[in-house]
Amino acid sequence: MSTTFExxxxxRFSHCDPAGIVYFPQYLVMTNVLVEDWFYEGLHIDxxxxxxxxxxxxxxxxxxxxxxxxxxxxxxILLALSVTRVGRSSLGIEIHGxxxxxxxxxxxxxxxxxxFETGESIDIPGDIASALAAFAPSSSPSxxxxxx
Numbered sequence: 001m002s003t004t005f006e007x008x009x010x011x012r013f014s015h016c017d018p019a020g021i022v023y024f025p026q027y028l029v030m031t032n033v034l035v036e037d038w039f040y041e042g043l044h045i046d047x048x049x050x051x052x053x054x055x056x057x058x059x060x061x062x063x064x065x066x067x068x069x070x071x072x073x074x075x076x077i078l079l080a081l082s083v084t085r086v087g088r089s090s091l092g093i094e095i096h097g098x099x100x101x102x103x104x105x106x107x108x109x110x111x112x113x114x115x116f117e118t119g120e121s122i123d124i125p126g127d128i129a130s131a132l133a134a135f136a137p138s139s140s141p142s143x144x145x146x147x148x
Contacts, residue, residue: 003082003134003135004080004081004082005034005037005038005041005042005080005081005082005135006078006079006080006081007034007037007078007079008076008077008078008079009030009034009076009077009078009079009097010074010075010076011071011072011073011074011075011076011077012073013073014026015030015071015073016072016073020072020073021070021071021072021073022070022071022072022104024065024067027065027067027097027105027107028063028065028107030079030097031079031095031107031109034079034081034095035058035081035093035111038081042081042135043128043131043132043135044131045127045128045131050128054125055115055116055117056113056114056115056116056122056125057113057114057115057116058091058111058112058113058114059111059112059114060109060110060111061090061110061111061112062108062109062110063107063108063109063110064107064108064109065105065106065107065108066105066106067104067105068102068103068104068105068106069102069103069104070104071097071099071104071105075099076099077097077098077099077104078097078098078099079095079096079097080095080096080097080098081093081094081095082094082135082137083132083135083136083137084108084137085137086124086129086132086136086137087124088123088124089112089113089121089122089123089124090110090111090112090113090121091110091111091112091113091124091132092108092109092110092111093108093109093111094106094107094108094109095107095109113125113128
């Protein structure tokens, strides 16, 4: 089963450049907030605890963004996150931003689970791997298959 995690985001003054359109790096701030919300609300994993107590990070190691149309102050865009791939230690996601039927941007990311103690990649922790199963693409091999 594959599913999408969605959140509306109102475009605020702080997102915009002097022309009143979203300054492109702000989209990356929005996508990072969406990933955190997905962990808390979609995966039911405490993101702050993962970072603070568990000392597990999730840096972006690959990023590809397409910006189709500008978003303007006062608009509300719908951000939609879907999982494209689950590996042993990495996760592929796509985030699309839409407004009034138009695609505004698309970000493809690869995130890698890492230990803050060693600075090295680690296997996806078991509880997170289990939670990811609800979002994994149907063509993706079982997450547990990567654990052997």
